[in-house]
Amino acid sequence: MKIISMIPARYGASRFPAKLMQDLGGKTVILRTYEATVATNLFDDVFVVTDSDIIYKEIVNHGGKAIMSVKEHDCGSDRIAEAVEDMDIDIVINVQGDEPFTDKASLKKLIEVFKDDDKKNIDLASLMVHITDEEEINNPNTVKVIVDKTNFALYFSRSVIPYPREKNVGVKYFKHKGVYAFRKQAILDFYKLPMLPLEASEKIECIRYLEYGKRIKMVETNVEGVEIDTPEDLERANKLWK
Known part of the structure; x- marks a missing residue:
């Protein structure tokens, strides 16, 4: 089973322009993320x-591997799908470019999902974190x-x-953490299927994926990481790095 990681990276960001090129402990955020992903030693290859x-x-100037998108894309999954279309791979894991504190244990759990799925019933896997703070539960920025009882996703919402x-x-609330592991065919299907009203x-x-009948296995993790969406997030990340 050939498993790679793709790190989709846009330069523009509405809340924090050029955030991936900001300094984090002497290197840019995107380079930190790339190096941390490579350092997990979980992947046959890693690309930005x-x-x-x-x-x-x-x-590339720091010895890494990068791919330029040919088309304009609205989301990271579309960007990845274009890049992997002609690659001989089985699984691709999307690591967010603004999360330099890559958690190896969580990524390993996603990979194990597919290694244990002999019948190939799972199209993709993703992470979720148990949350208890009412403000976070009610926040529309928190997905x-x-x-279900076997941890397949039923629905995602900002509500x-x-x-x-x-x-x-005894209901538990879970936040979706946007790290995905895809079978190659699932992400190619996503790329070709039009957006429907719920999305x-x-x-x-x-x-x-849910609207088109794909099965998403959710994996619980207790590692939230640090997403760099604002200058305040970057300041917090620099303190953590030190």
């Missing part, structure tokens, strides 16, 4: 896939996921799911 000459040169009409039934409404790309 980008629409930016600046990010491309940053990786929540509900699962509170499940709705707590009855508060004393368009929620602006959550993995809903497209």
Whole structure:
């Protein structure tokens, strides 16, 4: 089974432009993320896939591997799908470019999902984190996921799911952590299938898989990491790095 990692990387970002090229402990955020992913030793290959000459040169000038996107893309999954279309691979794991604190244990859990899936019933796998803070549960920027008894995703939403009409039934809330592991065919299917209303409404790309009948295995992790979406996040990341 050939397993690679792809790190989609856009230069532009509405909340924090050029965030991937900001300094984190003496190196750029994207280079830190790339090096941390390589250092896990979990992958046959690791690539940054980008629409930016600046990010491309940053990786290759430091001895890394990068791919320039040919087309414009709305999301990281589309960017990855274009890049892997002609590659001889089985599984591709999407590591977010703005998460330099790569957690090896969580990535290993995602890989094990496919190694244990002899019948190939699982199209993709992703991570979820148990959350208890009410502000976070109610925050529309926090994507929540509900699962069945075998941890297959039922739905993702920015709303509170499940709705707590009855508060004393032992419901747990899970935040979706946007690290995905795909079978190659699943991500190619995603690339070719049009967006449907639920995904368009929620602006959550993995809903497209559910709308087309794909099966998403969710893996629980207790490692939240640090997503660098704002200058304040970067400041916090630099303190952690030290």
